[in-house]
Amino acid sequence: MTQIKDSARHTRVVPGQPDMWAFVLFEALIFTGYFSVYLFNRAQRPDDFLPYQASLDLRIGVLNTVVLLLSSWSIARCVEAARAGDYRKASLKAGLTALFGVVFFVIKASEWVHYTAQGNGVTSNEFFNYYFFLTGIHCLHLLIGFVVLAVVIYQLRSPLRRSQQLIETGATYWHTVDFLWVLIFALLYVVR
Amino acid sequence: MTAATTRSASPPAPPAGRSLRAVGWHLRHNPKRELWVAWWAMVVFYQFFGVIFFIVTRTQPPPNPALDVASRVQWFHDNHDGLLIGFAIIFIVLGMTAPINALIAYSMRRMSVSPAFGYAYLVMYSLSAIPGMLLLCIVLTVGAYRPDRSPELISWLYDFAFLSFVGTMGVFLIGSLVWMTAILIDTNRVLPKWFGYLNLCNALTEVVVSPAWIFDRGVFAWNGLIAWWINMVVFAIYTGAFIVLLKQMIQREDFGTGPLPDLESRRHSDESTASTEAR
Numbered sequence: 001m002t003q004i005k006d007s008a009r010h011t012r013v014v015p016g017q018p019d020m021w022a023f024v025l026f027e028a029l030i031f032t033g034y035f036s037v038y039l040f041n042r043a044q045r046p047d048d049f050l051p052y053q054a055s056l057d058l059r060i061g062v063l064n065t066v067v068l069l070l071s072s073w074s075i076a077r078c079v080e081a082a083r084a085g086d087y088r089k090a091s092l093k094a095g096l097t098a099l100f101g102v103v104f105f106v107i108k109a110s111e112w113v114h115y116t117a118q119g120n121g122v123t124s125n126e127f128f129n130y131y132f133f134l135t136g137i138h139c140l141h142l143l144i145g146f147v148v149l150a151v152v153i154y155q156l157r158s159p160l161r162r163s164q165q166l167i168e169t170g171a172t173y174w175h176t177v178d179f180l181w182v183l184i185f186a187l188l189y190v191v192r
Numbered sequence: 193m194t195a196a197t198t199r200s201a202s203p204p205a206p207p208a209g210r211s212l213r214a215v216g217w218h219l220r221h222n223p224k225r226e227l228w229v230a231w232w233a234m235v236v237f238y239q240f241f242g243v244i245f246f247i248v249t250r251t252q253p254p255p256n257p258a259l260d261v262a263s264r265v266q267w268f269h270d271n272h273d274g275l276l277i278g279f280a281i282i283f284i285v286l287g288m289t290a291p292i293n294a295l296i297a298y299s300m301r302r303m304s305v306s307p308a309f310g311y312a313y314l315v316m317y318s319l320s321a322i323p324g325m326l327l328l329c330i331v332l333t334v335g336a337y338r339p340d341r342s343p344e345l346i347s348w349l350y351d352f353a354f355l356s357f358v359g360t361m362g363v364f365l366i367g368s369l370v371w372m373t374a375i376l377i378d379t380n381r382v383l384p385k386w387f388g389y390l391n392l393c394n395a396l397t398e399v400v401v402s403p404a405w406i407f408d409r410g411v412f413a414w415n416g417l418i419a420w421w422i423n424m425v426v427f428a429i430y431t432g433a434f435i436v437l438l439k440q441m442i443q444r445e446d447f448g449t450g451p452l453p454d455l456e457s458r459r460h461s462d463e464s465t466a467s468t469e470a471r
């Protein structure tokens with residue numbers, strides 16, 4: 001009976017380090033603050049937002065979302081393979097995740113150049129102030145995600161390391177990057 | 193800056209209670225006295241920081257960056273006494289930042305990581321305090337002491353002071369990342385991993401301040417909801433967290449080189465939980 005209780009006490013409640021979930025919660029709260037400020041100002045002055053929001057290309061937003069969702073799928077497969085002990089496949093999936101991340105970044109950077117060339121730069125109007133801020137801070141999270149993926153691949157490469165907990169912690173971070181993008185996509189591109 | 197110190201002679205047992213004799217004993221014999229002095233310096237400094245910046249000088253929350261030249265001169269006039277008295281006190285207590293940085297560096301020296309982390313943090317935070325705090329104090333004091341100067345010069349001092357103070361928060365970013373990395377790779381359990389990740393949150397919000405250089409009105413200006421208010425909330429949570437965690441680190445310190453033991457209260461709680469479950 002004691003053994004059962006002990007094992008229940010040590011059963012993992014969440015994948016990876018619980019500490020990473022504290023980070024996810026805190027980041028979600030900070031972004032909730034950013035989104036609330038955006039939505040409040042948008043509701044107060046729709047004329048400063050809606051005409052400029054119309055110039056966003058929804059197709060690029062959808063493409064970005066699909067690419068990032070594919071990266072999330074890929075990192076989930078990486079965790080699955082690592083759990084099954086297939087570390088070579090797990091490394092490949094982590095590399096594929098990074099590749100999707102690079103594709104996302106290239107699309108996003110070209111989108112920034114495109115809008116700036118159109119006259120919708122960082123300081124051009126209030127909607128694009130928020131657009132560049134939210135997509136910029138998200139891309140910073142993405143760049144940190146590459147470091148996280150490097151740690152995951154480093155863990156997977158040697159039998160001496162291979163901490164399943166660290167691999168799952170890295171995957172949790174990557175899913176957060178995806179989760180935040182889906183919210184930004186919905187707010188900037190879809191809600192009009 | 194050596195965390196592990198050999199204590200050869202064991203001091204006499206401390207007197208019971210909170211009498212003057214007990215305080216005297218702790219001042220002479222408590223091996224953690226320097227750590228406690230550094231921790232109390234941190235608590236006292238942040239009290240001064242809060243009262244002087246938010247109440248006495250009224251520099252926090254920062255005033256409107258879009259004020260015209262005449263209003264800026266008026267701002268210096270209205271806050272003349274507060275600026276002079278408040279920053280005079282800051283110049284006196286500024287030295288307390290040294291033991292604060294030293295205590296944080298000590299936490300890294302107690303970890304299983306290279307001493308380079310502690311040294312890097314110490315140098316970076318010592319340098320960051322110049323644009324991140326000291327310049328504001330000096331520049332606004334100059335403005336308050338020289339009200340007869342040309343309004344354009346006073347206006348320039350106003351921009352220089354607040355852009356230096358708010359706009360350069362990013363200089364603290366690398367220090368936060370150094371502390372984060374040390375915590376995440378440490379195996380001595382000196383500070384919890386969630387606090388390592390909180391360092392990352394703090395570093396990211398320091399990046400968010402940078403639009404204050406571009407915008408002089410709205411949410412991205414130096415007094416804006418995003419560039420200042422949300423960041424200040426995160427910074428307050430971060431500061432509160434490390435004050436508590438460093439206190440617990442000192443309580444747990446055993447001057448060894450291996451993992452830090454748990455707090456007594458937590459150990460008792462774990463033991464009682466285990467014994468309850470065993471029944």
